[in-house]
Amino acid sequence: MNITEKELIRLCTKKNARAQKLLFTNYYSSLLGICVRYGKSKAEAEDVLQMGMIRIFKRISSYSGKGSFEGWMKRIIVNVAIDNYRKNSKYYYHHDIDELNGEPYLVSDIPDNLEVNDILNTIHQLPTGYRMVFNLFAIEGYSHKEIAIKLGISENTSKTQLLKARRSLRKKLMRLNKIPQSLNLKIKQT
Amino acid sequence: MKDDLKYIDKFYKNSLGGYEEEAETAVWGKLRWTLFWMRYKWYIGLSSMVILLGLGYFVSYNFIEDSPLSNEIVINTNTEHEFALVANQIIEPTDNQEVKNVDGITETPINNQVENEINLVSEEINTNHTENNSLIGFPNTSENQEPIVVNEQIYLSGISSLDFDMNLSTSPDSNLMGHNRRTDILPPDVRKQWLSVNLYAGPSYSESTLTGFESEYLAFRNLNESNSIGWSIGSDLRFHLKNWIITSGINYSVYNQSRSYNHSYEEYSPENSYFEYDTTWVWIFDPPDYGTPRVAEVDSSWVEVYENVTIDNSGLNQLKYFEIPLMIGYRFNSNMFAIELNTGVSAGFLVYSKVEVPDFSNNNHIVDAGQMNSTMFNFIANASIYYYLNRRTSLFISPYYKQNLQSVFNENYPVKQQFKTIGVNFGVNILF
Numbered sequence: 001m002n003i004t005e006k007e008l009i010r011l012c013t014k015k016n017a018r019a020q021k022l023l024f025t026n027y028y029s030s031l032l033g034i035c036v037r038y039g040k041s042k043a044e045a046e047d048v049l050q051m052g053m054i055r056i057f058k059r060i061s062s063y064s065g066k067g068s069f070e071g072w073m074k075r076i077i078v079n080v081a082i083d084n085y086r087k088n089s090k091y092y093y094h095h096d097i098d099e100l101n102g103e104p105y106l107v108s109d110i111p112d113n114l115e116v117n118d119i120l121n122t123i124h125q126l127p128t129g130y131r132m133v134f135n136l137f138a139i140e141g142y143s144h145k146e147i148a149i150k151l152g153i154s155e156n157t158s159k160t161q162l163l164k165a166r167r168s169l170r171k172k173l174m175r176l177n178k179i180p181q182s183l184n185l186k187i188k189q190t
Numbered sequence: 191m192k193d194d195l196k197y198i199d200k201f202y203k204n205s206l207g208g209y210e211e212e213a214e215t216a217v218w219g220k221l222r223w224t225l226f227w228m229r230y231k232w233y234i235g236l237s238s239m240v241i242l243l244g245l246g247y248f249v250s251y252n253f254i255e256d257s258p259l260s261n262e263i264v265i266n267t268n269t270e271h272e273f274a275l276v277a278n279q280i281i282e283p284t285d286n287q288e289v290k291n292v293d294g295i296t297e298t299p300i301n302n303q304v305e306n307e308i309n310l311v312s313e314e315i316n317t318n319h320t321e322n323n324s325l326i327g328f329p330n331t332s333e334n335q336e337p338i339v340v341n342e343q344i345y346l347s348g349i350s351s352l353d354f355d356m357n358l359s360t361s362p363d364s365n366l367m368g369h370n371r372r373t374d375i376l377p378p379d380v381r382k383q384w385l386s387v388n389l390y391a392g393p394s395y396s397e398s399t400l401t402g403f404e405s406e407y408l409a410f411r412n413l414n415e416s417n418s419i420g421w422s423i424g425s426d427l428r429f430h431l432k433n434w435i436i437t438s439g440i441n442y443s444v445y446n447q448s449r450s451y452n453h454s455y456e457e458y459s460p461e462n463s464y465f466e467y468d469t470t471w472v473w474i475f476d477p478p479d480y481g482t483p484r485v486a487e488v489d490s491s492w493v494e495v496y497e498n499v500t501i502d503n504s505g506l507n508q509l510k511y512f513e514i515p516l517m518i519g520y521r522f523n524s525n526m527f528a529i530e531l532n533t534g535v536s537a538g539f540l541v542y543s544k545v546e547v548p549d550f551s552n553n554n555h556i557v558d559a560g561q562m563n564s565t566m567f568n569f570i571a572n573a574s575i576y577y578y579l580n581r582r583t584s585l586f587i588s589p590y591y592k593q594n595l596q597s598v599f600n601e602n603y604p605v606k607q608q609f610k611t612i613g614v615n616f617g618v619n620i621l622f
Contacts, residue, residue: 030208
């Protein structure tokens with residue numbers, strides 16, 4: 001079916017079921033790709049996707065046409081993922097950022113031969129709070145201030161969790177590497 | 191200090207920034223129903239309430255009303271009775287001294303001191319009671335109240351009190367009034383009700399029409415598929431505007447079609463194959479001056495046996511829809527009967543489908559058709575006969591015709607299939 005994005009949006013605004021399905025079919029892969037980064041499992045990601053699509057269909061009439069429609073949808077999906085996290089998380093991790101001073105830092109310790117699923121698994125293994133902060137900061141490009149507001153945590157907590165997430169990810173990536181670490185790592189003294 | 195780990199961010203952004211994941215098909219299934227519910231929740235909720243209220247009213251009217259408790263609720267309010275009587279009466283100067291109820295059935299005499307007969311005629315009441323009440327300033331307690339019309343001056347002092355049940359005045363349609371009610375004809379005011387509910391169910395018979403693909407394929411399908419009995423159940427909310435009726439509601443319709451696809455073929459059976467010993471050949475090696483002849487080779491023909499194998503793909507193709515009709519009709523009243531003619535359209539929402547058909551490339555291979563239309567619009571028409579059990583409740587029988595206005599398959603599917611359905615619904619109608 002040849003239909004423009006504008007026409008598709010117009011039909012979805014009118015709650016046309018066929019258009020809604022077409023919209024879902026066109027974008028679910030990329031939107032689910034976002035959801036799996038925030039969820040702990042694919043099932044959780046699919047739930048987030050479903051909630052996100054419902055919110056998209058509810059608010060599609062508010063899309064002004066400025067900017068990318070896909071980007072607009074992705075922002076909604078991210079917000080739904082955040083809401084889902086806030087609804088389900090009972091504990092936040094608060095750490096003093098000074099605790100992390102003095103750690104050795106490693107560069108170029110990422111294997112070259114990693115599959116996307118392996119990379120995704122390393123994110124899934126992160127604690128939920130770390131995962132949220134890392135996704136928002138590193139991939140979505142939010143600032144710590146924005147993350148703090150969205151997740152209801154302090155900026156320092158956001159920074160701490162980001163740092164811990166990075167360190168945890170680095171270790172997980174190193175474990176994935178089949179090359180002996182001694183050959184692959186360059187230790188930088190702090 | 192943390193900048194040294196920024197390469198982790200960059201790595202993940204590059205690796206997962208445009209990551210795409212395949213979803214299970216069930217995701218859209220769940221989402222579709224959620225969207226359906228969001229879109230029609232008010233309608234479904236309202237219809238459910240109407241059904242429940244209708245059922246509740248039907249049950250209470252037909253079963254609770256006969257409770258002896260209602261007969262025990264008798265309020266003797268003599269003063270109020272006298273006033274109410276005067277306020278709603280017209281005395282006709284006749285010789286008889288008896289009270290007739292609104293339907294003309296003789297009742298107990300009011301009092302010997304009253305020398306005028308009080309005739310209570312429903313038609314007069316209907317035309318006069320509003321004016322009388324407004325003059326005296328006594329409000330009607332009910333729209334269906336059947337006031338007494340007094341044609342001649344009557345004095346309160348001249349009327350002695352009767353034992354009077356106030357509920358006769360406040361709720362004339364109650365069981366307390368039941369013994370005064372005529373049941374042989376339909377009271378005129380029944381026809382003034384403006385809202386009613388139909389609850390119904392019944393069998394249907396659907397005929398399928400196939401178009402849009404190779405005639406051989408369609409002929410093959412027509413040959414192996416036959417019409418079958420389906421059914422429907424539902425509830426309608428009906429607005430009565432004089433004799434015109436607007437009907438909407440919700441019903442659950444099931445369309446069935448029998449399929450009898452049997453594919454037979456011969457399959458080689460090694461177990462049953464055998465050597466045909468009658469065809470055995472023996473080669474004997476017997477060269478000159480060699481001596482004793484020697485059997486060089488023995489061979490028999492291998493007879494391959496093929497068995498008939500039949501794959502039975504018979505079964506029932508089935509489609510189930512929630513349908514929301516919108517019809518307009520006209521009603522002809524005749525005493526205890528009413529005849530209605532309705533026509534309109536209905537929107538159907540597919541909730542279940544199992545349609546197995548021959549594959550386009552290999553007719554012996556039966557596959558799930560899959561590409562179903564999730565919505566369906568139908569033309570509908572019916573002719574119904576109602577029989578009034580009492581003032582508010584009637585039974586009806588409603589033969590109907592329904593035709594799909596589009597194919598059950600979506601536009602991408604090469605074959606178009608439409609159902610023409612005849613059926614009959616049996617139900618109950620409750621007036622509000």
